[in-house]
Amino acid sequence: MRFEFINKDLRSLYTDEKNAHRYPPGLVDSFFDVIAIITNAANENDIRALTSLHYEKLKGKREGQVSLRLNDQFRLIIQIIDETTGKKIQIIEIVDYH
Secondary structure (H helix, E strand, C coil): CEEEECCHHHHHHHHHCCCHHHCCCCHHHHHHHHHHHHHHCCCHHHHHCCHHHCCEECCHHHCCEEEEECCCCEEEEEEEEEECCEEEEEEEEEEECC
């Protein structure tokens, strides 16, 4: 699937591994693994099918967003956007859920 970064810090982390030291050990590797899954997915059902990601639609202030598990503590927040050329994933942020 196509994706874009909403957060410029995550874009820098992805392209240059800038500020990777700010994240716990292993989290950056998990981030790259999940981005690879997103890149190789034909559609959102391919992402949802991987139970290890714990695909979860969010509620409340985050209505319309989805969380994907990076590890036991951190989640990647994304949003799936419908466009005329197909669906695109917006990568919003990494959040600490504990």
